[in-house]
Amino acid sequence: MLNFLQISRFRVSYQRGEVVLAWAMVSPWLAGFLLLTAFPMVASLVISFFEWNLLSPPEFVGLAHYHKLFFSDPLPMHSLRITVIFSLASIPLNIVFGLAIAMLLNTNIRGLAVFRTIYYLPAILSGVAVAILWQWIFSSDFGLLNTALRIFGIEGPAWLGSKVWVLPAFVIMRLWSVGGGMVIYLAGLQAIPTDLYEAAEIDGANWWQRIFRITLPMLSPTIFFQLITGVIFSMQIFTETFIMTDGGPANASLFYLLYLYRQAFQNFKMGYASALAWVFFVAVLLLTLILFATARFWVYYEAESAEDN
Amino acid sequence: MTRKLNMSRRDFLRISGIGSLAAGTTMIPGLGAVMAQDDQEVTIMFWDGPPLIGIREKALAPFDDAYPGCTLNFTSVPGGPNSGYNDKLFTSLAAGIPPDVFIIEIGLLPQFLADDLLLDLKSYVDADNYDLSNFPELAIEAYTHEGGIYGMPDNVASIAIFYNQDMFEEAGAMLPTAQWDDEGWTVDDFFSSCEKLTKREGNRTTQYACDVTGWDKVWQTWVRIFGGQLVDDPFYPTECTLNEPGAVEGLQFYADLRWEHGFAPRPEALAEMGTGALMQTGRLGMFYSGSWAFPNYRESDFSIALGHYPSGPGGRANYVYYYPLVVPKTTQVPECAWNLLKFFNGPAMETIIREGGLQGTSFAEQEKWFVTDPLPPANKHVMLDAARHFVAPDPVLTNFGEITQIMQAQIDLLMIGEERDAKVVCDEIVRQVNPLIKEGQWRTG
Structure with missing residues (x-):
């Protein structure tokens, strides 16, 4: 029979074994995070205080890159401005369209699985392939979009060759991946208890009331999640502009990350590019924190509400 | 009957250490080539995309036979300088293991010269009495710095x-x-x-x-x-x-x-x-x-x-266009690199022009293979004359x-x-x- 001491030792050794096993399990991720994320991040912060072109030894320049970024080079703020404009237009549209499609597909119609697959399909295609596809769609003479507009007697613009239309073109293009959000909204919609709708119906609530009083509040955590990821995703726009316009015409689609890429991998100004990356990181972080701060005014968590009661 | 292998922990560590050292040394670039004294590997890197993929590699394949003792290692990062080629090149330079011969955009040459990264080819040109007058004069002038010559044309376009x-x-x-x-x-x-x-x-x-x-x-x-x-x-x-x-x-x-x-x-x-x-x-x-x-x-x-x-x-x-092929100063095989440049601008050029559709480098090769191509468009000598007179x-x-x-x-x-x-x-x-x-x-x- 085991005595108390033996049981305690067994427990300690079992717990220690579990701890070791847990560390062993997370170690691949941890090693990856430390080597491939944390170390490069810290290194880039250090590099941002140096002039370094990869070819010659780094030279310490202090805060010169940050000074240039804010006070003498107009392009970082220009590129940040158009990135923000793009995000302001793109994120709400993606949320609205994603939600609308999810609500349409949250009904009992025949072939629902097929429709869901069709809407989700574009979200899994590679960025480069999609960019090339859209280059053709936006093509002025032979593009699908302008050909469709011509049917209605509208002469479409040179989408990617015009300072005015290039940003709307990218906003339209981003709607292509709306299926990714649609799947998440769909999961959120299906998690809403049906008895809420039944109770509302008994109380005489119409369709709009059910949407605004039940669906949207219950879905607000999902919308909040989509908003946060949408901000990060849209601020990071790069592949499309790199492939389709290279920032043109006249820097009208020079998004922030494209400018950063140019500095790092075309002009080989690694220090300046690192400073740009850190400013961007802080800007996106602040934006995310602000959104989190607003969440308590409009995001409804059922669990929290139950605790309050 | 199986024999049980008794190995202490110390033996295991010793054998592992020797094994790792052996594996590590074979992975140090260039060391393999130095160890095999008779066969120096010379690496060349291009950015060939379609329709050039495979053509320059094919054109350079006979190099090993033409220069016994040199073995060619051909690499290419398709898509041009800004599609990953420059990233790979700069990273390899930062790591101290660049290819022995590589192409760069002409706009990058001053940076490479300012950082003193390139091998001066002048002594090889002089030793072989190599005729540079067969190339656009201004291109050669662009490759020249303080009397040294730091590149040979990749293609004149x-x-x-x-x-x-x-x-x-x-x-x-x-x-x-x-x-x-x-x-x-x-x-x-x-x-x-x-x-x-x-x-x-x-x-x-x-x-x-x-x-x-x-x-x-x-x-x-x-x-x-x-x-x-x-x-x-x-x-x-x-x-x-x-x-x-x-x-x-x-x-x-x-x-x-x-x-x-x-x-x-x-x-x-x-x-x-x-x-x-x-x-x-x-x-x-x-x-x-x-x-x-x-x-x-x-x-x-x-x-x-x-x-x-x-x-x-x-x-x-x-x-x-007159992008240069250059040799890094750190190359372990400068003779082979120079031989490769000569071979590229000589015997390999026929295949490069005729099958790759490039204009070529030397005027003589352009006259022989590029201008005489009977397929459309007509007047191909316009491009050769532009290279002679309007660089x-x-x-x-x-x-x-x-x-x-x-x-x-x-x-x-x-x-x-x-x-x-x-x-x-x-x-x-x-x-x-x-x-x-x-x-x-x-x-x-």
Whole structure:
């Protein structure tokens, strides 16, 4: 029979074994995070205080890159401005369209699985392939979009060759991946208890009331999640502009990350590019924190509400 | 019967250590080559994409037999300098393990020279009495620094006017000249041909004369045709001169072909990929391109030929690409690298020109294989003559790439009609570029 001491030792050794096993399990991720994320991040912060072109030894320049970024080079703020404009237009549209499609597909119609697959399909295609596809769609003479507009007697613009239309073109293009959000909204919609709708119906609530009083509040955590990821995703726009316009015409689609890429991998100004990356990181972080701060005014968590009661 | 292997922990660690050391040493680049004294591996890196993929590798395959003791290792990062090639090259340089021979954009050469990264090939050129006069003189001058020679051409690629001969003849327009020193085919003749070629039906243009593109090599050529220059001295630049009268006049003339006279399709009428399509469908009289466009016109149902740019107040001009192949100073196999450069510019060139469709490097090889190619377009000697007579050196600055980006953003305004006055654009370019020129200077005249 085991005595108390033996049981305690067994427990300690079992717990220690579990701890070791847990560390062993997370170690691949941890090693990856430390080597491939944390170390490069810290290194880039250090590099941002140096002039370094990869070819010659780094030279310490202090805060010169940050000074240039804010006070003498107009392009970082220009590129940040158009990135923000793009995000302001793109994120709400993606949320609205994603939600609308999810609500349409949250009904009992025949072939629902097929429709869901069709809407989700574009979200899994590679960025480069999609960019090339859209280059053709936006093509002025032979593009699908302008050909469709011509049917209605509208002469479409040179989408990617015009300072005015290039940003709307990218906003339209981003709607292509709306299926990714649609799947998440769909999961959120299906998690809403049906008895809420039944109770509302008994109380005489119409369709709009059910949407605004039940669906949207219950879905607000999902919308909040989509908003946060949408901000990060849209601020990071790069592949499309790199492939389709290279920032043109006249820097009208020079998004922030494209400018950063140019500095790092075309002009080989690694220090300046690192400073740009850190400013961007802080800007996106602040934006995310602000959104989190607003969440308590409009995001409804059922669990929290139950605790309050 | 199996025999049990008794190994202590110390033995295991010892054997593992020796094994790791052996594996590690074989992975140190160059060491393998040094260890095998008789067989030096020489690595060459290109950025070949279609249709060149495989062609240069095939052309260089006989190198091992031609130079016993040297073994070629061919690598390529497809897609051009900005599609991963430069990233790989710079990373390998930072790590101290660059290829033994590699191609770079001409705009990067000053940075490489300023950082003292390249092997001076002068002693090899002299020892072999290698004839450099067979290459464009200005290209060799661009590769030269303080008496040393730091590159050999990868390819010489001229730009020419591609024109639909049938359309010109039908319109009674003067053909672009194929003779480099022709006193005719002036800017006025060009304009007059454009007038004849352009056809309109009401407000709609059904046939365009020429293309106006934002391609920097083309607008820079129009600047030179009118006597302008990008900078005061390309080899020792101190200031941007793009706002001087000749340059402004050239740019204004070029932009007006589209916006004032309607000879060239506007952006809203021209698809991003539309120039080729307009040409193929007989709705465009002429456009600018290099030998890489030849395959598109092999089976056209109209006669296509090459001609020179017109001559203007600054004479006739062109832009010729002359990217260098260079050898890093740290190479362990300089003899093999030099032999490879010679082989590339010699025996390999026939395959590169005939199967890869490139213009080639030396004049002799271009004459032998490029000019004599019987397939369309006609007048291929136009490109050879451009390489002989119209090479325009890029400004020797360590940051010319960055300067080009700034210029291009402003030129875009002119090309898309956002700004119609070339002087405004040029003044802005000068304002933005001059401080960068100071930053990019690295040698004094």
